[in-house]
Amino acid sequence: MRTTTKNRWPATAVAATAGLVLAGCSLGTGDQDDAAGGSAEGGSSKEVVVATHDSWNMSKQVLRDFEQQTGYDLTIQPAGDAGALTNKLVLTKGSPIADAVYGIDNTFASRAVDEGVLTDFTPKTNPGSAYEPQDAEAAAQLTPVDYSDVCVNVDDVWFKEHDLAPPTSFEDLADPAYDGLFVTPAPSTSSPGLAFLAATVAEYGEDGWQDYWQRLVDNDVKVTAGWSDAYQVDFTAGGGSGDRPIVLSYASSPPFTIPEGETKPTTSALLDTCFRQVEYAAVLDGAANPEGAQAFVDFLGSRELQEALPDEMYVFPVDPEATLPDLWAKYAVPADDPATLPESEIAAHRSQWLEEWADIAQ
Structure with a gap:
C-alpha cells in the first residue's frame, strides 16, 4: 500500500462509490482529537493516548461513543506505517509514546513482543480469536482487530x-506473455510489499522464492516505493495515466473501482496470490493509563466499531457476525486459502529476506 501509509484506494474510485472516505488520508492529530472530543487537560487520568499507523480513520460518532461509554478522552497519535510504528515503540521502550497501540500487523508482531514493549491483556470479548497469533506469548498481548488479504489485482478492461x-497465479506473473505489465511496492518500504514477499516465500519455500523473484525481474516487474505509487500512478485502473494492468493491492480493492452509474468493478483480485495481513491492538508496557488502554482495546472488538471498519479503513472485521456493506458482501471476497507464515518465522528471517531480495531486485 505505500511508502509510509496504508492507503488502499485511488481517489477517483472512491468518489465513484457512494462517497466513501479515502482510507489513509489521515484527519490529522488535531482533527482526531476534535473527533474524540479533545484530550484531557495536562494528560489527566481521563486521557487515553493510542498510537496508530497513519491510515487510522474512524467516524467521529464512533469515537464519541467510546468516550461516552467509558468516560475517557481519546487522543489518536499517528506514528507512520506498521513498521515505523513498531520501531517507535521499540525505541521508546520503558517510556511509551502512548497507552495503547493499534496497527501492528503480523509481519511485525513478533518484534514488538520480543522487544518487550507490550503487556498481557485479555479483552472482555474477543470476536477475533480465530486470528490470534500462533505464539502463546504474542496471543496473550495482541488482540486481533481486522484483516485484509494482500493480492495481485488486474485491470479487466485493459485485458x-x-x-x-x-x-491467475504466481507463475503467470513470470510468464513472458505478461512482460512489463506487473507493478508492486517494495518489501523494504511497504508493508503490502513485505506481505507479497512473504507470500512468495510461502509459495516457493526458503530455497525457491529467490529464483521466482529473479524470474519476475527478468519479466520486467516494476518496483515502487509504496502502494500509492504502484496503484495510483502505474496501474492502468488507478485513476492516473499508468501503463501496467497488473498491480499488488488488496482483495477488497475491486468494489472501489465501480464506475459511477454502473454496478460492476473494472478490476479483479487474484485470490490465489493472497497473503493475509492481520492487524492487532495492545496495551503498552509502562502505559500512563493502562485502564484506559484496556478500555480502548475492548472497544475495538465491539460490534459498532467492527462494522465501521470496512467503510472507514477498508479492512475486514475479525468479528464473523459483523455485517459488511453491500458492495463488500458482493465484490470484496476474501481468499479461501490465503498464504500465511508464523509470526516467529517472519521475525526470524525478515532481515535476511530483505537483503536477499535487494540483491535480486535492486
Whole structure:
C-alpha cells in the first residue's frame, strides 16, 4: 500500500462509490482529537493516548461513543506505517509514546513482543480469536482487530481491450506473455510489499522464492516505493495515466473501482496470490493509563466499531457476525486459502529476506 501509509484506494474510485472516505488520508492529530472530543487537560487520568499507523480513520460518532461509554478522552497519535510504528515503540521502550497501540500487523508482531514493549491483556470479548497469533506469548498481548488479504489485482478492461487473458497465479506473473505489465511496492518500504514477499516465500519455500523473484525481474516487474505509487500512478485502473494492468493491492480493492452509474468493478483480485495481513491492538508496557488502554482495546472488538471498519479503513472485521456493506458482501471476497507464515518465522528471517531480495531486485 505505500511508502509510509496504508492507503488502499485511488481517489477517483472512491468518489465513484457512494462517497466513501479515502482510507489513509489521515484527519490529522488535531482533527482526531476534535473527533474524540479533545484530550484531557495536562494528560489527566481521563486521557487515553493510542498510537496508530497513519491510515487510522474512524467516524467521529464512533469515537464519541467510546468516550461516552467509558468516560475517557481519546487522543489518536499517528506514528507512520506498521513498521515505523513498531520501531517507535521499540525505541521508546520503558517510556511509551502512548497507552495503547493499534496497527501492528503480523509481519511485525513478533518484534514488538520480543522487544518487550507490550503487556498481557485479555479483552472482555474477543470476536477475533480465530486470528490470534500462533505464539502463546504474542496471543496473550495482541488482540486481533481486522484483516485484509494482500493480492495481485488486474485491470479487466485493459485485458479485454488487448485481447489477452489475464494472469491467475504466481507463475503467470513470470510468464513472458505478461512482460512489463506487473507493478508492486517494495518489501523494504511497504508493508503490502513485505506481505507479497512473504507470500512468495510461502509459495516457493526458503530455497525457491529467490529464483521466482529473479524470474519476475527478468519479466520486467516494476518496483515502487509504496502502494500509492504502484496503484495510483502505474496501474492502468488507478485513476492516473499508468501503463501496467497488473498491480499488488488488496482483495477488497475491486468494489472501489465501480464506475459511477454502473454496478460492476473494472478490476479483479487474484485470490490465489493472497497473503493475509492481520492487524492487532495492545496495551503498552509502562502505559500512563493502562485502564484506559484496556478500555480502548475492548472497544475495538465491539460490534459498532467492527462494522465501521470496512467503510472507514477498508479492512475486514475479525468479528464473523459483523455485517459488511453491500458492495463488500458482493465484490470484496476474501481468499479461501490465503498464504500465511508464523509470526516467529517472519521475525526470524525478515532481515535476511530483505537483503536477499535487494540483491535480486535492486
